[in-house]
Amino acid sequence: MPQVQAVVFDIGNVLIEWQPERFYDSVIGPDRRRAMFAAIDLHALNDVVDRGGHFRDTIYAAAEANPDWRDEIRMWHDRWAEMANPVIDHSVRLLRSLRQGGVPVFALTNFGIQTFEIAEPRFPFLREFDRRYISGHMGAIKPDHDIYAQVEADCGIAPDGLLFTDDRIDNINVARDRGWQTHHFEGPQGWADRLVAEGLLTQEAAQ
Known part of the structure; x- marks a missing residue:
């Protein structure tokens, strides 16, 4: 890949x-x-x-x-x-480890404008992404093709350079159809293992 x-x-x-x-x-x-x-x-x-x-x-x-x-x-x-709780702590550690390693990290989420305003001060890590794609501001939700197209156009990265994780398989399927690399999230350990397999994190950093 x-x-x-x-x-x-x-x-x-x-x-x-x-x-x-x-x-x-x-x-x-x-x-x-x-x-x-x-x-x-x-x-x-x-x-x-x-x-x-x-x-x-x-x-x-x-x-x-x-x-x-x-x-x-x-x-x-x-x-x-x-x-909207609790936090999945292992996933937050993975987000931070990727950024500490110099890997750009984006959010692509179905989230309302006002609900995100509620969540952001409660969860400081929501401010830590390099780019945030919030559906309420984009006028489209996953799995609409348009929201993925907006991400591609904004970040300038070819679809096959993006590795996307989501818990909903319908969202994953559309991303895969567009050429994104994907991981169906079923728990943080599986996601950690994928990031290690891709060479993005060491075993220690993925704990």
Whole structure:
């Protein structure tokens, strides 16, 4: 494979756990959570935010449109910081080790404008990327081809020089189709092993 010129991290479930169902299970119980998610496509609602829709306005409008679930839907906004956690510490160490080794590191993430503003001060490592591609600011989300094309045009690196990790296989598949090198993230150790295999980190630096 061509030499990797930059490493591209997804954020949700790669650097920060993102499990809204787990949050709701802990607050309203699994049965009520399953009923709510069956009645309302909250992930599709989140996609609206990730494409640039205003976070509070989008969630609160959905809450008013679904009065049976009004309080629970509002939690997606009001308690979002509890959903986006905890940090995946090993992944953050890998990010920092790559940068310390002089490897350019980018973020490519489905993230709303306002949600990223909430996350950034809570997670200082979000400021440590060489380039950040935030879907809310780009008007497109993964796995839309357009968001990958925007990254390619902005960074000026040929697709086969980018090594991208993401927890969602649909996002990985589109990147691979465009010629990116890819790694399906299923845990930080597998990602560490891939970075070592590519010669980007030593075994010690990948701990």
